[in-house]
Each structure stands twice: as structure tokens, then as C-alpha cells.
Amino acid sequence: MPHRTFIWFILPTALAMILFIGLPIVSSFFQSLHIENEQVLMEVENCDPFGCTTNVRVDVEATEKIEAENPLGRFNGFGTYIDRNHLAFDEIREAWDNKSSIGEFKDIVLNLPFYKALLFTLTFCFAVTPPVIVLGFIVALSVNTLAKSLKGLIVFGTILPMIVTPLIGSLVLFWMIDSQGIIGASIQILFDDPNLSLKASSNLTWITLIIYGIWHNTPFAFVVFYAALQTVPQDPLEAAYIDGATRFERVRFIVIPHLYPVATFIMLICLMDNFRVFEPIIGFSAEGVAQSLSWMIYQDLRNENKMLFGSAGATSMLTILGIAFLLTPVLIRTWKEFKTER
Amino acid sequence: MKKLILALLISFASTSVFAGSHSPCGVTSGSINILANEFTTYRIFMDEVKSCAGPDADFNVTHSVDHNKLQVAALSANPAEFSAKLVTNGSITPLMNDGLIRPLDDLVAKYGSNLNDNQKITIDGKIYAVAFMANAQHLWYRESILNDLGIAVPSTYEEVIAAAEKIKAAGVMENPYAGAFKSGWNLGQEFVNMYLGHGGEFFKSGSAQPNVNNEKGVAALNVIKKLTELSNPDFLTQDTNAVKEEWESGNVALMHVWNSGAASLLDDEGDQNIKADTRLAPSPTVGGGNKPATTLWWDGIAIATNTSDENAEASFRALVGAASSTDLANNNPNATVWLIKGYTPGDTAGPVVDAASRGTTPYPSFPHMSLMHGALSTELVEFLQGNESAEKALADVEAAYIAKATEQGFL
Numbered sequence: 001m002p003h004r005t006f007i008w009f010i011l012p013t014a015l016a017m018i019l020f021i022g023l024p025i026v027s028s029f030f031q032s033l034h035i036e037n038e039q040v041l042m043e044v045e046n047c048d049p050f051g052c053t054t055n056v057r058v059d060v061e062a063t064e065k066i067e068a069e070n071p072l073g074r075f076n077g078f079g080t081y082i083d084r085n086h087l088a089f090d091e092i093r094e095a096w097d098n099k100s101s102i103g104e105f106k107d108i109v110l111n112l113p114f115y116k117a118l119l120f121t122l123t124f125c126f127a128v129t130p131p132v133i134v135l136g137f138i139v140a141l142s143v144n145t146l147a148k149s150l151k152g153l154i155v156f157g158t159i160l161p162m163i164v165t166p167l168i169g170s171l172v173l174f175w176m177i178d179s180q181g182i183i184g185a186s187i188q189i190l191f192d193d194p195n196l197s198l199k200a201s202s203n204l205t206w207i208t209l210i211i212y213g214i215w216h217n218t219p220f221a222f223v224v225f226y227a228a229l230q231t232v233p234q235d236p237l238e239a240a241y242i243d244g245a246t247r248f249e250r251v252r253f254i255v256i257p258h259l260y261p262v263a264t265f266i267m268l269i270c271l272m273d274n275f276r277v278f279e280p281i282i283g284f285s286a287e288g289v290a291q292s293l294s295w296m297i298y299q300d301l302r303n304e305n306k307m308l309f310g311s312a313g314a315t316s317m318l319t320i321l322g323i324a325f326l327l328t329p330v331l332i333r334t335w336k337e338f339k340t341e342r
Numbered sequence: 343m344k345k346l347i348l349a350l351l352i353s354f355a356s357t358s359v360f361a362g363s364h365s366p367c368g369v370t371s372g373s374i375n376i377l378a379n380e381f382t383t384y385r386i387f388m389d390e391v392k393s394c395a396g397p398d399a400d401f402n403v404t405h406s407v408d409h410n411k412l413q414v415a416a417l418s419a420n421p422a423e424f425s426a427k428l429v430t431n432g433s434i435t436p437l438m439n440d441g442l443i444r445p446l447d448d449l450v451a452k453y454g455s456n457l458n459d460n461q462k463i464t465i466d467g468k469i470y471a472v473a474f475m476a477n478a479q480h481l482w483y484r485e486s487i488l489n490d491l492g493i494a495v496p497s498t499y500e501e502v503i504a505a506a507e508k509i510k511a512a513g514v515m516e517n518p519y520a521g522a523f524k525s526g527w528n529l530g531q532e533f534v535n536m537y538l539g540h541g542g543e544f545f546k547s548g549s550a551q552p553n554v555n556n557e558k559g560v561a562a563l564n565v566i567k568k569l570t571e572l573s574n575p576d577f578l579t580q581d582t583n584a585v586k587e588e589w590e591s592g593n594v595a596l597m598h599v600w601n602s603g604a605a606s607l608l609d610d611e612g613d614q615n616i617k618a619d620t621r622l623a624p625s626p627t628v629g630g631g632n633k634p635a636t637t638l639w640w641d642g643i644a645i646a647t648n649t650s651d652e653n654a655e656a657s658f659r660a661l662v663g664a665a666s667s668t669d670l671a672n673n674n675p676n677a678t679v680w681l682i683k684g685y686t687p688g689d690t691a692g693p694v695v696d697a698a699s700r701g702t703t704p705y706p707s708f709p710h711m712s713l714m715h716g717a718l719s720t721e722l723v724e725f726l727q728g729n730e731s732a733e734k735a736l737a738d739v740e741a742a743y744i745a746k747a748t749e750q751g752f753l
Contacts (some may be wrong), residue, residue: 036751044466049640050704058709060501085745285579288723290523299644302411305436305712
């Protein structure tokens, strides 16, 4: 395709991407460099049913005046990025200087909100993605061998977990693992421990979230693998069959090499998806023990009475950097494959 | 011409009827759109608001337990998403900080002739809200269980813990205590209660600097820890509504929840044996203090700044009609403690009146209190799970608060 044609071809997409993805990112970045203007406080007398007291309140007029002069707020550079609720450079330096052991240093760092969230996010990413690829592949292989009349129904059933809204799916599971729910009660009987609760311990909550993640993501891998399976050339398969290759050998030496690029693609999408894990944390009420980077953004924008735009912007930027960092090896690999194929 | 004079006469006559006391009810122009928290008493109140607004009114109400998180964004828009908001002494502060609710003096003068003076929430000489009920968290207990084991009704948290341990040891219940410990706002609120009960102050006097990492804070956390050990192991996922369900299932013998919970706990639904056995008691003191470890709250109505005067007036009329309805209060005497004129308190008002008479602190209304509450909401969980010390948890609270308050321009 000549460059000129390509440019016209890509122009609408590129424009839409700049408008809906590029500009919001630039705007978030800009906001992350600013913090709110100083609040002017004044003493006032408040009277309510419990009596009158002297209290402080924000002087709205004075604060509005400052706001009008400086609508973006105060410029803070990368101050928000390195504060205690984000990269926490000062806290880490202090912990390093005063550490008595590496273990203690690790505890202090992982207790900082950003690193705590990062640890869960990465754990979730790397615990969910490989099983999703393997399971998706196995399910696709199995469905592919079914009789044609059954396939439609089974395919529909298999992709159900993906169709269910993540929040609803996780809420349903949340109630099922309750100590009075069907799964929770069964597990208590199975382990003969009436106090066993999947929601109470942080390890069990993490495992629950990971299992939920696998359940929710496998259909995606399945759909892609299943589509790719239809493109596997029949000739080499038949030749291998005649040569006496077992089913396992045919899958191992013909199907898997053929599906390799597809697996890379699935890994890319899954890592990206799982890095911004969010809904299950809300659905499972797991905020206490499992926070992710996306949850931190939500927390800044929703859980505070006043929205912390700077803080949310900074976390968003760090999330984008994280995803870029995570995907670099996969992208380099894809690029190399692309080059050699040419 | 004749028709015009007739029309004028009629309109004159009708205005003269209402001259002295503009009747608030029967709204015909303007639209009413209210944001409110979700619990039974508010539903009862909203039914009255709706009937006061009348059949011709354009009336909408959104009940959400997330009202605190929605309110600033929804009322900042111009025109605001909602014309009115039910506020408390906790949730009014963020709205006041940004000037999102309007002074009500004119409307009160016009439609508020039936209000008690103490219903008018005055800030710096202007009325910004009209309160209609008072609320507080206090102790609830199962009388037969305490009687069977010969336990006196606890009046301190030390006695609550001893009583719960006794019930557990007797094998009556596995997790006899319950409180709303859900990580987030609820958990923060439990600390607020317990810290104030120990006589703590959240900020260094005259500044926005935090002041929770001290002996009183540690003592408060240790009491909360002991209570959670006697609670359902899922306590970090249980909010007030979940605790009430535990109570109605008969799994709990002692709990510390809102007085307004009576509206659903003492209604005709659910196990009537448990209902008959449910008793209310004053909120306990803690650590030798003399004030109950709880906070006083009022709930009231506020009108958005960024809404048209017509909508503001319509909303105010409907809401104030309910907030001054003696019938509403006396038909539902046990739904809460109404502040409405002519209300005769029901059987359940005792603990709130007790808390007020013993000098309980109202929930702090500093402009930066919500940031402190937010920091408490997230940073105390690890201590309760036994992963860090109380001092470390409180140091984390202060550090998280300082980072947020700096960003918001308070420090």
C-alpha cells in the first residue's frame, strides 16, 4: 500500500484516537501536575439541634477568588507523583536508611498504598494470564472435536462468563462464597472448620479473586483460539495421521506452532486487561485486602467527598507507564516475528 | 373585562387565604429532584415529601448509600443534577466547602412557620439546612440471652467485651458482637466513635495538622480489635445493613448500630421472637471516659445553589412540608427521633436523648474532616487483620491524610 493511500485510510481512526484517547491522556497528565489552590479558612458560629459552637469553615468567596485567578490550581510539578500516596520516594529512602533487614524494608515498602496496589495488580496479572491461555486452548480443542449439532449450544455456554457483566458475576460469586452461601458452606463442611471464611483472610480473598479472573477471562482466550483452530491446514494433519502420529503429537507439533502468534496476541490483551483489574474488587467487597491501581483511581475520584484530580491523574499516568513496561517484551517479540515473516 | 376582574378577584382571594402562613404543600410549578441516603426512615420521610408535593408535582428521588460520594460532583454541575439533598452534619461540610448549597432564610421565612428553632441549621448567621431528625449509634442487645447468662446490660465497652466473651464461652453464639466494620466509611466511623469516646481530638488545635497517633488512638484501636475478634470473621465486608441482617437471623446478641435502624429491626417483617427480644441501650463509655463513645448526628434538608429559583422553591416546599409534619412524626414515633414540632418521642428515642444529655460530641464538622475520615477508612484494615501494630496503622493514617490534605490545599 502506498504511503499516501495508507494515510487516507488511517486518518479517520487516527483522528478519533487523538480525540478520544490522546487528548484525555494529555489532559490527565496536565492535571496530575497541579494541586488545589489553598483553602481560606475562617471561624464562624454554627448552631444545630445540639447547640451552638465556634467552628472553622472554608471561606467560599475568598477561595473562589483565588480559584478564578488560578483555575488550574497550584503547579506542583511531579510532587504528586513522588508523594506518600504514589511513588513515595522520601518514605522509601527513609526505610532504606533505617532498615535492620531486607525483610523489614520490604514490609515497609509493600505497606505504602501504591506499592501495595502494584503488588496485587501484578500478582493478579501473572496468576491469571497463563491459566487463561492454557484453559482457553484446552476448551477450544475440546469444543472443536464436538459434533456439529452440539457446537452452537456449547460455544454459547462457554462464553457466558464473558457475557455476564463483571460486577454482576463477581457479586453472584460473592454471595455464593458467603459462609451461608452454597460454596462457602460446602467448603466449611469439606474442611470441617465452621469458622473458615473466604472473605476474612487476605490470602483466600486473593485466591478467590484470581479464580474469578480466570473464570471471567477464559472465554476470551477460547473464542480467539477456536477461531484460529478453523484455520489450521488439514493437509499436514492428515499426513501426520497417516505417519502414525498420536493426537497429542499432532497438537504439539502442528496445531501449537500454528497458533503461536495467536497465543501472543491473547497474552497481550489479557495482560492489558488484567493490569486494570477493578470490578471484582468492588463486587467482592475486597477493598480492605486487595487494592489495584485502577481501584486507587476510583478511590481518589469516588470515595473521597472531594475529588482528588491530581492524585487520580498521577495514578493514571503511572498505570499507563506500567502497561507499557509490561507489554514491551511482548511487543518486541511480535515485531521480530513480523520482520522474519516478511 | 368582566372576566379579567373576576380572575383577579379569585386570585386575590386565594392569595389572601395563604397570606399569613404560606402552606408549603401542593407544589404545581418547578421540578423536584432529591438525592438521599438509603434506609427505612428516609423512605418514610420521602413518602411524606411526595404526598406533600402533591399529584401535580414533577417529583423524583434517588436513594443511594453512595450519596456522599455522588453529592459534590452532582451538585457542582450547573444546572445541578439534583435540586435538593438530604444532608447530615457529616455530609454538609463538603457541600459548604464549595458553596454548593444555598442559604434558606427567605424560604424559611415564607414556608417555615411550623418549624422549631432548633431545626434551623445556622452557619455564620445564615440558615443552610433544616434538620428533621436526630440520630446516633448505640447499643442493642438480646434481653433473654443476657438474662439467661446473668449478664447486666453493659454500660462500658469493657463490659460489652466481657459480656460477649461470656456468651461465646457459654456456646450460645459463635460471634456474639456485631458492628459496621466494613472497610471504608463504616470502619472510619467506628474509629471516630471510639477515639472521641477516649476523649481524643482529630486535629492539633487551631490547625489542619492530624493528631490521631497517640495513646488515645492506640487505646481506641485496641478496643475495636477486641470487638472484631468477637464478631463474624467477615466483619470487614459488613456494613450497617449487613449487620442488621445478622441480627435478624439471630446470630448476634450485642451490636452497636444506628438508632434509625429501629424502623426496620422493629417492624412486622422477620422473626417476631427476635424482635420481641430486642432491646435498646445507651451507647457505652470506654476507657474510663464519661462521654458515650458515639457521635450525635442530625439529618436535614439542603437546597442546591446551582438550580433555578423555581426548582429550589418547589423542592424546599415539599421537603419542609414533611419536615414540619406533626402527623409524620407521631404516626411513626419509633422510626427515629424526629425534631418536628409536636412530636411525642416513642419507646426507641431513649438512647439518642441519653447520648445528647450526657454531652456526646456531634460528628466533627471541620472542612478537612472528610479527608481524615477517608484516611481512616483505608489505613486501619491491616491492623485489624493483625498485620501491623496500632502505632504503625495510625502513623499511616496521618501520612495518608497529610498527602491528601496537601493536595486539597488545607496544609
